Amino acid sequence: MAETKETALMEKVVSLCKRRGFVFQSSEIYGGINGFWDYGPLGAELKRNVKELWWTTMTRLREDVAGLEATIIMHPQIWKASGHVDTFSDPMSDCLLTRKRFRSDQIDPQSGIAYHYSGAKDPSSGVECNDPYAVLLPAGKPPESARRTATQFYLQRGLQSVELLGERTEKVENSQRFNPDNGSLLTEPRPFNLMFKTYIGPVADESNVAYLRPETAQAIFAQFKNVAETSRQKVPFGIAQVGKAFRNEVTPRNFTFRSREFEQMELEFFIKPDEAIEAIHGSVATPSGPGHPGEPQANWGWQLWHQYWVEERIRFYEGIGLPRTTLEEYWQKPEELAHYARACVDILFKFPFGTQELEGIAARSDFDLSQHQRCSGKPMSVFDEELKMAWPKLAPEKQAAISEGYFTHRQRYLTKTGETPEKAERTAREDAANLAKGYYVPHVIEPSAGVDRLILALLTNAFTEEESVDEKGRKEIRTVLRFHPRVAPVKVGIFPLLKNKPDLVARAIEVRDMLRPHFNVFHDEAGSIGRRYARQDEAGTPFGVTIDFDTLGEKPELLNTVTVRHRDDGKQERVPMSELLAWLQARIR
RNA sequence: GCGGGCGUAGCUUAGUGGUAAAGCUCCAGCCUUCCAAGCUGGUCAUGAGGGUUCGAUUCCCUUCGCCCGCUCCA
Numbered sequence: 311m312a313e314t315k316e317t318a319l320m321e322k323v324v325s326l327c328k329r330r331g332f333v334f335q336s337s338e339i340y341g342g343i344n345g346f347w348d349y350g351p352l353g354a355e356l357k358r359n360v361k362e363l364w365w366t367t368m369t370r371l372r373e374d375v376a377g378l379e380a381t382i383i384m385h386p387q388i389w390k391a392s393g394h395v396d397t398f399s400d401p402m403s404d405c406l407l408t409r410k411r412f413r414s415d416q417i418d419p420q421s422g423i424a425y426h427y428s429g430a431k432d433p434s435s436g437v438e439c440n441d442p443y444a445v446l447l448p449a450g451k452p453p454e455s456a457r458r459t460a461t462q463f464y465l466q467r468g469l470q471s472v473e474l475l476g477e478r479t480e481k482v483e484n485s486q487r488f489n490p491d492n493g494s495l496l497t498e499p500r501p502f503n504l505m506f507k508t509y510i511g512p513v514a515d516e517s518n519v520a521y522l523r524p525e526t527a528q529a530i531f532a533q534f535k536n537v538a539e540t541s542r543q544k545v546p547f548g549i550a551q552v553g554k555a556f557r558n559e560v561t562p563r564n565f566t567f568r569s570r571e572f573e574q575m576e577l578e579f580f581i582k583p584d585e586a587i588e589a590i591h592g593s594v595a596t597p598s599g600p601g602h603p604g605e606p607q608a609n610w611g612w613q614l615w616h617q618y619w620v621e622e623r624i625r626f627y628e629g630i631g632l633p634r635t636t637l638e639e640y641w642q643k644p645e646e647l648a649h650y651a652r653a654c655v656d657i658l659f660k661f662p663f664g665t666q667e668l669e670g671i672a673a674r675s676d677f678d679l680s681q682h683q684r685c686s687g688k689p690m691s692v693f694d695e696e697l698k699m700a701w702p703k704l705a706p707e708k709q710a711a712i713s714e715g716y717f718t719h720r721q722r723y724l725t726k727t728g729e730t731p732e733k734a735e736r737t738a739r740e741d742a743a744n745l746a747k748g749y750y751v752p753h754v755i756e757p758s759a760g761v762d763r764l765i766l767a768l769l770t771n772a773f774t775e776e777e778s779v780d781e782k783g784r785k786e787i788r789t790v791l792r793f794h795p796r797v798a799p800v801k802v803g804i805f806p807l808l809k810n811k812p813d814l815v816a817r818a819i820e821v822r823d824m825l826r827p828h829f830n831v832f833h834d835e836a837g838s839i840g841r842r843y844a845r846q847d848e849a850g851t852p853f854g855v856t857i858d859f860d861t862l863g864e865k866p867e868l869l870n871t872v873t874v875r876h877r878d879d880g881k882q883e884r885v886p887m888s889e890l891l892a893w894l895q896a897r898i899r
Numbered sequence: 900g901c902g903g904g905c906g907u908a909g910c911u912u913a914g915u916g917g918u919a920a921a922g923c924u925c926c927a928g929c930c931u932u933c934c935a936a937g938c939u940g941g942u943c944a945u946g947a948g949g950g951u952u953c954g955a956u957u958c959c960c961u962u963c964g965c966c967c968g969c970u971c972c973a
Contacts (some may be wrong), residue, residue: 317966324965329910329924341946367956394973403972404900423964453928496900506971522971560900560971566970619900648973786935807932814932836926847934859932880934 321423323662324565330849331768332356332799333566345562345570347762352849355799355830357573357765360551360630363761364575365625368550375548375577376541379450380529382554383508391685392678393530394505394521401698403496405489407463412489414499419484422448422493427454428476430464433655438475439464445496446488453479459494464534496569496767505557506570520889522556530578531678534690534752545605545692545752546615548579552761564663565763573761579619579773580752582694583676584611585716585745588649589708590700592655600722612652616673619757623669629659631794632771637668638661649726650677659767668767669759676751680723683751689747698748709746717742768797772850784827791850792878795898801829803846807858818857821872821887825855828891829898841873852877853894861887 313451327333331350335342356775369375389395403414425447429440443463445456461472487496504524509515523529530537530549537549552575562568587594587609594611597603602621603614610618620639628634637660638891647654647899654672658665683690701709720741724734744750772791795801804822806814815835834842834852843854854875860868872886874893 321966325910331909338946338964342949342965344964374931392973504971557972561969563966565965788935805933808930810930811932838931838934838936840936842935846936854934856933864932875933882933 319770319773320565320662322789323770324776326773326791326848327565327769345559345568347566347569349765350577351763352799356768356793356797357761359797359799360764360768361573363630364626365550365552366550367629368575368577371562372548372723372784374543374546375550375579376537376543378530378533378537378549378551379553380533380551381524382523382556383510384523384529384532385518387685388532389505389521389524389680390706392518392527392531393681394524403499404511405491405492405494405496407459407492410494413444414486414496417486417488417496418485418490420446420448420488420490420493421483421485422482424482424485425453425460425481426476426478427460427474430460430475431473432471433473434471444488446482446485446493446495456493456498459492459885460776463494473688482724488646502564504560506558523554524557525555525680525758526551526553526574526576527578527758530576531682531690532686534578534580534682535688538692545799546581547577548577549577550577552576559788560739564661564666564766566589566766567661567663567666569762572763574758575761576756576758577616577619578678579755579757580679581615581755582697583716583719583745583753585712585719586694586697586750587611589704589712589745590694590696610664612673612675612755615755616653616655616671619755620657620671620755621721623657623671623757623759625661627668629794630768630797631792632659637758638665640667648672650674659763659771661767666763667760668739668763671755671756673759674754674756675719675723676753677723678754681727691744694748694750694875695747697750698746701746702717703749713742713746716745768793788844788847790847790877793850793852795852798850798852799830799845800832800849800851801853802831802897803842803851803854804831804833805839805842805854805856806835807856813862814857814859817861821855821857821890824887825891825894828895849876850877853897855890 311411311673319337330352334348334350336346336348352602357458365377369377374425386395403417405412411750423446424443424444426444427440431438443460445459447453447456457474460474464472464474473633489495489496498851501676504522508520508522510518510520530551534549537543538547553573554571555574556571559568559570584594591609594610595607595609596611596613597617602625603610606615606618624634624637624639627637636659638660640656641659642654642656652675653674654670656667657669661667679690682688704712717738721734721738724737729737769791772793774790774792776786776788778786778792787841802825804818804825807820808814818833818835822831825831832846836842839856846854854877856873856875858873861872863869863872868884872887872889872890873882874885875882
C-alpha cells in the first residue's frame with residue numbers, strides 16, 4: 311500500500327532526524343511535550359541557512375523590502391484589530407452523535423420537546439452505559455424518532471443492543487444545546503482559544519492579559535508607519551520579518567509540520583490601490599497569462615503583484631532544492647477565502663503524509679492597515695506625490711468614476727466592520743476625497759511561509775536510500791540527504807586519509823582552518839575513510855575534502871592538491887589547495 | 900476533543916513475575932594509502948507515576964508521548 315510506504319518513509323526521516331541531530335522532541339527527558347520540537351546541531355544549521363537565504367533573497371537582494379524584528383508579545387489590542395481575539399476564542403460544541411463541531415453561539419436556536427435518557431442497558435449481556443443523553447424533537451414529531459437517535463448514540467458507546475433507561479421529556483425554548491441537523495445533544499460549550507495567553511506583570515488577572523503572537527504579520531502592520539518613514543521607502547515596498555509564532559493547535563500532527571510553537575517568514579508587500587494606479591497611469595495592468603510577469607512595473611495592479619509574488623516564491627523554493635514537480639499551486643476558491651482576501655494561493659509540497667501547504671500568498675486588500683487605523687485611531691495612509699500630481703490632469707468623468715469605485719470599496723469595508731450606514735458613508739466619502747489629494751491606505755500582498763514545514767520539506771525531499779552490497783556480500787543501505795549545497799548544514803567534510811599519520815592530520819587541520827571562516831565545515835579523522843564519507847552523506851554534506859599522501863608530495867605534480875568528493879555520485883576530482891576556497895564557493899553559492 | 904495502535908540503549912529488534920540480550924551506531928586504543936574493513940575495550944535502555952507482589956520491564960490503573968483515522972486548521 312502506498313500509504314504504509316509513505317508512513318515508513320516518514321518514520322525513517324523522523325528516526326534519522328533524531329539519530330543525526332536534526333530534530334529532537336522538546337523536553338524529551340520529561341516525556342516530551344505535545345506539539346513542540348527542538349532542532350539539534352545539524353537542524354539548527356539547516357534552519358539558520360534557510361532563514362538567511364530567505365532574508366537575503368527578500369531584503370538584501372531587493373531595493374524595495376525593509377526588515378523588521380518585533381516582539382512576540384504585543385499590545386492585546388493588536389489581536390482585537392486583527393480579528394484573532396474574536397475568531398480564536400469561540401465557544402465550541404460538538405455533536406455527541408456525529409461529532410460535528412459548532413460555534414456554540416451561532417447555532418440556530420431550537421425549540422421543541424427534549425427527550426432525556428439517563429443511560430441505556432444491553433438486555434442480552436446486562437452491560438450498562440450511564441452516560442446521559444438527550445434528543446430534541448420539534449413539536450409534533452413522534453417520540454420513536456428520538457428513541458432511534460438515542461439508540462444510535464448508545465450503540466456507538468459499545469452496547470450491542472439497547473434498552474433506553476430513564477426517559478423523561480422537557481419542553482425547550484430557543485436552546486443552542488442541540489444539533490439543528492439531527493436533534494442530538496451537544497457537548498457543553500467549551501472555549502476554544504487558539505492563542506496562547508499570558509499575563510504581563512506579576513498579578514495574573516484579566517486586566518493584564520496578553521497573547522503570544524499567532525502570526526508575525528500583525529507587527530508589520532502595527533509598525534508600518536515607522537518603517538515607511540525610517541526606511542525612506544515609498545509604496546510599493548515591503549516589510550519582511552522572520553520570527554516565532556504560537557498557536558494552540560487542536561491537533562499537532564505530522565512531526566514538525568503542525569507545531570504549537572513555530573517560526574514564520576513573512577513579507578507584507580504594500581502596493582497602491584488599483585484606483586491610484588488608474589489615476590496615475592490611466593489604466594491598471596493585469597496578468598496577460600500564467601507564469602512570472604517579469605520585473606515589477608509601475609502600472610501593475612494588485613493581481614499582477616500577487617502573481618509576481620507567487621512566482622517569486624516558487625523560484626525561491628526551486629533555488630533551495632525543491633523541484634517544481636514536488637510543488638503545487640492551489641488557488642483558493644472564492645468561498646474558501648477569508649472575508650478580507652481577494653485571492654490566496656497556497657504553495658503546496660508533496661510531503662510523504664500528503665500534499666500540504668508550505669506558504670500562502672494572500673492578496674489582503676487594505677483590510678489590515680484599515681483595521682489598525684480604525685482601532686488605534688492613528689492614520690495608516692500614505693501620501694503619494696505622483697497621485698496628487700496626476701489627479702488634476704484627469705478628465706472630470708474619469709475622476710468621478712475612480713472616486714466612486716474607491717468610495718464603494720471603502721464603504722463596503724466600513725460596513726462590514728459594523729459601522730452605522732451613515733458613518734460608513736461619511737468616512738468612505740472622506741477617504742475618496744483624500745484619494746484625490748494623494749492619500750490612501752496601501753493594499754497588501756502577503757507571502758507567508760512556515761520555516762519549520764519548509765525544513766521538513768527539505769528533509770523529506772533530500773532523503774534517499776541506496777542499497778548496495780559490500781565486499782563480503784552483505785546488503786547495506788546507505789542513507790544520503792541530497793540537500794542543495796545552499797541549505798546543507800555542513801558544507802564540507804575534511805578528512806586526513808589516515809589518522810595515525812601526523813602530517814596528514816596537520817594538513818587537514820590547516821584546510822579546516824582555512825575554510826572555517828567561510829563555511830560550516832566538519833573535520834573527521836575517526837574510522838576508515840569510507841565510513842567518514844558515509845557519515846557525511848547521511849548529514850547531507852555536499853563535499854568531502856581528503857588530504858592524502860599526494861597532498862604531501864608523494865607524486866610531486868600533485869603536491870598541495872586535495873581530493874574533493876561529491877556527495878551525490880561519489881565522483882572525485884583533484885583541486886589545488888590554493889583554489890579550494892574559490893572552487894567550493896562557486897559550487898555552494 | 901473522540902476512536903484505534905504503539906512505547907526495552909542513539910537506531911533496529913530480542914526476552915522474562917527473579918542478574919535485561921544482540922546487531923548496527925557512538926567513544927577510546929591499535930591498525931588502515933579513498934567509499935560503513937579488522938582487532939581490543941568501553942558508554943548507553945524497559946516513557947513517567949501509582950497499585951498488586953517477597954520481588955514488576957512483564958499483571959492492573961493513571962498519565963505522558965508517538966503513529967493512524969475523525970475533528971480543527973484565521
